[in-house]
Amino acid sequence: MKPCKRIEIVIEQPLARRLADRLDELGAPGYTMIPNTSGRGDRGLRRGDELTDTFTNCVFIVACDDEATVARIVEGVRALIARSGGVCLVSDSMWVRH
Amino acid sequence: MKPCKRIEIVIEQPLARRLADRLDELGAPGYTMIPNTSGRGDRGLRRGDELTDTFTNCVFIVACDDEATVARIVEGVRALIARSGGVCLVSDSMWVRH
Amino acid sequence: MKPCKRIEIVIEQPLARRLADRLDELGAPGYTMIPNTSGRGDRGLRRGDELTDTFTNCVFIVACDDEATVARIVEGVRALIARSGGVCLVSDSMWVRH
Amino acid sequence: MESLFLVNLTSPPLLFFFLGAAAALVRSDLEIPAPVAKFLSLYLLFAIGFKGGVALSGDALDGRAWAGLLAALGLAAAVPLYAFAILKRRLGIADAAALAATYGSISAVTFVTATSYLDGAGIAWGGHLVAAMALMESPAIIIGILLYRLYGERGPGEQAGIDWRELGRESCLNGSVFLIVGSMLIGWITGQRGMTALAPFVGELFTGMLCLFLLDMGIVAARRLRDMRLGRMGLGEGAGIPFLFGFAILFPLFNAVVAGSIATLLGLPEGDALLLTVLGASASYIAVPAALRLALPEANPSLYLPMSLAVTFPFNLLVGIPLYHQVLRWLVSS
Amino acid sequence: MESLFLVNLTSPPLLFFFLGAAAALVRSDLEIPAPVAKFLSLYLLFAIGFKGGVALSGDALDGRAWAGLLAALGLAAAVPLYAFAILKRRLGIADAAALAATYGSISAVTFVTATSYLDGAGIAWGGHLVAAMALMESPAIIIGILLYRLYGERGPGEQAGIDWRELGRESCLNGSVFLIVGSMLIGWITGQRGMTALAPFVGELFTGMLCLFLLDMGIVAARRLRDMRLGRMGLGEGAGIPFLFGFAILFPLFNAVVAGSIATLLGLPEGDALLLTVLGASASYIAVPAALRLALPEANPSLYLPMSLAVTFPFNLLVGIPLYHQVLRWLVSS
Amino acid sequence: MESLFLVNLTSPPLLFFFLGAAAALVRSDLEIPAPVAKFLSLYLLFAIGFKGGVALSGDALDGRAWAGLLAALGLAAAVPLYAFAILKRRLGIADAAALAATYGSISAVTFVTATSYLDGAGIAWGGHLVAAMALMESPAIIIGILLYRLYGERGPGEQAGIDWRELGRESCLNGSVFLIVGSMLIGWITGQRGMTALAPFVGELFTGMLCLFLLDMGIVAARRLRDMRLGRMGLGEGAGIPFLFGFAILFPLFNAVVAGSIATLLGLPEGDALLLTVLGASASYIAVPAALRLALPEANPSLYLPMSLAVTFPFNLLVGIPLYHQVLRWLVSS
Numbered sequence A, B, C: 001m002k003p004c005k006r007i008e009i010v011i012e013q014p015l016a017r018r019l020a021d022r023l024d025e026l027g028a029p030g031y032t033m034i035p036n037t038s039g040r041g042d043r044g045l046r047r048g049d050e051l052t053d054t055f056t057n058c059v060f061i062v063a064c065d066d067e068a069t070v071a072r073i074v075e076g077v078r079a080l081i082a083r084s085g086g087v088c089l090v091s092d093s094m095w096v097r098h
Numbered sequence D, E, F: 001m002e003s004l005f006l007v008n009l010t011s012p013p014l015l016f017f018f019l020g021a022a023a024a025l026v027r028s029d030l031e032i033p034a035p036v037a038k039f040l041s042l043y044l045l046f047a048i049g050f051k052g053g054v055a056l057s058g059d060a061l062d063g064r065a066w067a068g069l070l071a072a073l074g075l076a077a078a079v080p081l082y083a084f085a086i087l088k089r090r091l092g093i094a095d096a097a098a099l100a101a102t103y104g105s106i107s108a109v110t111f112v113t114a115t116s117y118l119d120g121a122g123i124a125w126g127g128h129l130v131a132a133m134a135l136m137e138s139p140a141i142i143i144g145i146l147l148y149r150l151y152g153e154r155g156p157g158e159q160a161g162i163d164w165r166e167l168g169r170e171s172c173l174n175g176s177v178f179l180i181v182g183s184m185l186i187g188w189i190t191g192q193r194g195m196t197a198l199a200p201f202v203g204e205l206f207t208g209m210l211c212l213f214l215l216d217m218g219i220v221a222a223r224r225l226r227d228m229r230l231g232r233m234g235l236g237e238g239a240g241i242p243f244l245f246g247f248a249i250l251f252p253l254f255n256a257v258v259a260g261s262i263a264t265l266l267g268l269p270e271g272d273a274l275l276l277t278v279l280g281a282s283a284s285y286i287a288v289p290a291a292l293r294l295a296l297p298e299a300n301p302s303l304y305l306p307m308s309l310a311v312t313f314p315f316n317l318l319v320g321i322p323l324y325h326q327v328l329r330w331l332v333s334s
């Protein structure tokens, strides 16, 4: 096990592909994406019941053990969600290496 | 980034709307809901294969940076899951402000 | 509230039943499974768009307050994902008892 | 007598139910995705409601039909009462009330299968039976919850008093009740004109959709039985599973006798009599559990849901429908 | 006049729309699972595209048909321009541009409902109207975004310049646009031979699938209205909801007058004239929002989506279609 | 010869496959939700199995039919053996075994498309070919895994010895195998009576459902090709992609020659001969991958799944079926 940061991002579903590309560019070692979530935040209730997924969210989880990359990801994500809304949480975790 | 608590609640799907309303009342700044999960706990296996979602779970994630609100949410959720079953975890996290 | 470990495992969907059985054997007090996630890691992009779920992931969350059990779970999961790929993260959390 | 059973058991929908059960028993990974299973059930409720409504729009209800509707309502109110009286000797108040609601209400899919059994046998049935079914869904829920409030102790998380608005919404405005009633209304309003537009959808596809749906029900029912046998339902040791199994078979039989006798006394036509009997004998596993999780979370769904879904439902499908039919014929001819 | 409205309001698809709206208003838990709703919408686009293509393959386009197509394209370019001119006095540039795109484009389901209205009334319409619909989907998106670039200030996260390739992809290769155009092409290529193979699927099921889809749309539209009324859409105080509601009703009426006049001037046949009018009056809630979230994330979807989905769409469905029909008849006869 | 290809390429199902591929190539966001795609595949297996069973119930199998079934079984056992012999020179044991299983088994959708090709051309085919297809699904899986156990080294996480029960379950009770076999049995039991009840569902809707399913397959196949080209499949550098592509085209052709020669020698009727050839040439992308992830997680799915799904499947669909048909005609006439 080695220490790492667990970055969790909630963003709207239509921007998932864009965020994934951004994470690739920023050097994230990988990510997991949970689709079709709903929620509430500053921009109101998002029921996830729309055909277009405009009011649907998704959750990205990124484990990253390189501090510099973490900082880069946080900055990159901040810029994205400043434009579109969303949430980004960073917490400490341990990564079990196989 | 500012420190916050990340509250994670597993509850059965039919009670999702009730929990969401409760979170609103308790002053949660927002939440994200992941539907259609399955699991196992004290009340046995919940396969998530029922038409009625009676044996289906969902996961709520709440980021909250106000200690008093966190305490209120924890108490409110505790009362709800005491009646219906479920799990509530609270961990430390950092909230990236946009 | 009492301290616990929050174990989070990303594994491919077809192995979900196998991992659940393994967790039962290893004495996990319970688990929650989020199906139908996608992601990217060492084995490339997994879009989650296949009929067979071969390129689909799922996420397991396990809360466990017994250190010995945590160690056993981590070792058991490590063996499984060594063969098939996947990720396992362990972090500190507080478990709200109802 | 054998022939009725055999014809029933070898109808495609029933065979697909067996196929699903077999898949789950041998632990095949065959599965209907949950949203699709929900769609199939919505389709069935939509189609049966609409067809019933169109049938209703055609013929004025005669006295016998009204009597049948009243009998249905009476059954829906009486069954939970005597179910509760029996069950509260063995179970906690919450579980007894929940089971009373479950067995007092009806199973739309059992009803649908019975109509398809009648259609296959060329026996007519009246569209107002769909109305009877819709009428029987909700009362048992309300009665079950009132019984719990009357007899139960109040837990820490509960408010005093009954929120009648909530209760009404959770019992009568439950999604599946709403869809049947609504489709029936629309069928009744649009009548033959609507049927012309929708016949291929609600008519020709019906058996195929029912097959796929029962495939899914077979899978889920057999899984629950396996989970119960392996002690995976979180029921604990002393749950009295043999008592529950016995109840889940014998109680429907008893209700069938009651409903069948009423139908015979009222002189309902063969098809209508069978449908009323099936309604009486069936237990809910969609509308009631959905309502109970909201209104009575104290009751353990691992009790009432597997009993109605994995025991009573297959029993009615495989044995009950032809058995009730046989007995009704015998009652009428004697 | 009353009869047109009544016939429209009592057609099964419209009644199912009401049923869905009623379910949401009384807070029933009736719901169509999201993947199924998406499937229903894919089915409708597939079927209408394919049928339009087959119809196109049958008859050569005459001068009037070409004129109709040109008029459609002209409308799709003009509407967003005057919409933007009106809206930028009241709203921010991003929101004004987004609404201009929304109202300049069209709603395929409104179109589909209008064709089913015409079929029910036995009035013919030309397959090239499907082409007109497809032509009208994308231009407004491009124009809306260009207007934003022209008038808007650049935010911190945005690049300078327009990525034309991205823009083209997001507006013209949007999934629903792609499916309509592609199905139309395939219908055109395979013609009557293809229709023989697909008639039961795209023809006989159509009304039933439309009913289920409108059931879902009724639910979603009514939920949005409730959310808006309860201030749950995150719109803030001064959003001018009365202005938005007024716009969402009056602007389509104005566009209907424009489109209907053009259709009458061009002498289009009754069915085609109504469809062109409906296209002009309708606003997009699938293709445009999907494109805007990518191309214009600054615009608030809580404004443009509820307006087109929960106000303009039901208005056109319930009142608009028969009203435009009535007015067109009056225009022609006078 | 050209006409066979052209007719094939311009059939609606194939055109929808192209449409899906085009959508993925231009990166449109057109997508069939995963549960719906699974439903479409369940429907196709259900329908083809049921129709095959009904056909089987009608006519007793003659000697030639039995010979065809035996030939099918022989093919399913032989192909993985020689595939493995070729592949283990270039790939690791696990990947070679997995590819052997993939190419030894069959693709139900390729088979289904071939039956729809024959139906379109008015050529008869026997219901027992569905049985042949079902027989050919599983043996290659078992053989592939035995080959791996024989030649491979044991990894750290693996138990010694073979769990035959697990292996049997994962290969023969795989969901899609189970559904085809079960539906065939039900079709066989219910015969013409069952067909009357299900004809609109399994018959009339078939082409439409196949179109939508192939639309999805086109999207997924083209995405995989793109991902491979962009190095996104995690295959590393020296994966020998040109070798894999060559294998995925040439090996099916070789198997087609083998299967077609056997069919000709046995004197099978035209339709049956083509179907046997298509079975030989096709590779699995549903049943085998699902089983391999459980039984052989060491094998890299990024190798075997894109090869069968994104190369061999489209090749057979677009070129293979008419090509094999042409060659078979030529063989018979000479």
Ligand SMILES: Nc1ncnc2c1ncn2[C@@H]1O[C@H](COP(=O)(O)O)[C@@H](O)[C@H]1O
Residues within 6 Å of the ligand: A010, A011, A038, A039, A040, A041, A042, A043, A044, A045, A046, A057, A084, A085, A086, A087, B028, B029, B030, B031, B032, B033, B061, B062, B063, B064
């Ligand atoms: N405090 C929070 N905790 C968890 N999720 C949140 C929170 N705030 C917002 N979200 C999620 O982020 C989405 C967008 O938030 P916003 O941009 O604030 O509307 C919401 O729909 C929620 O899913």
Ligand SMILES: Nc1ncnc2c1ncn2[C@@H]1O[C@H](COP(=O)(O)O)[C@@H](O)[C@H]1O
Residues within 6 Å of the ligand: B010, B011, B038, B039, B040, B041, B042, B043, B044, B045, B046, B057, B084, B085, B086, B087, C028, C029, C030, C031, C032, C033, C061, C062, C063, C064
């Ligand atoms: N230790 C645990 N870790 C993670 N999830 C759990 C745990 N225990 C219970 N759960 C989840 O909470 C649901 C309800 O738990 P219970 O009320 O204990 O049956 C289960 O179905 C699981 O999804």
Ligand SMILES: Nc1ncnc2c1ncn2[C@@H]1O[C@H](COP(=O)(O)O)[C@@H](O)[C@H]1O
Residues within 6 Å of the ligand: A028, A029, A030, A031, A032, A033, A061, A062, A063, A064, C010, C011, C038, C039, C040, C041, C042, C043, C044, C045, C046, C057, C084, C085, C086, C087
């Ligand atoms: N750094 C990471 N952070 C989050 N999820 C990851 C990460 N790496 C891999 N994953 C997930 O684990 C799956 C399998 O990873 P791998 O075995 O590395 O291909 C991926 O498809 C992702 O869903």
Ligand code: NA
Residues within 6 Å of the ligand: D079, D103, D104, D105, D106, D255, D279, D280, D281, D282, D283
């Ligand atoms: Na009953």
Ligand code: NA
Residues within 6 Å of the ligand: E079, E103, E104, E105, E106, E255, E279, E280, E281, E282, E283
């Ligand atoms: Na418009």
Ligand code: NA
Residues within 6 Å of the ligand: F079, F103, F104, F105, F106, F255, F279, F280, F281, F282, F283
């Ligand atoms: Na093969």
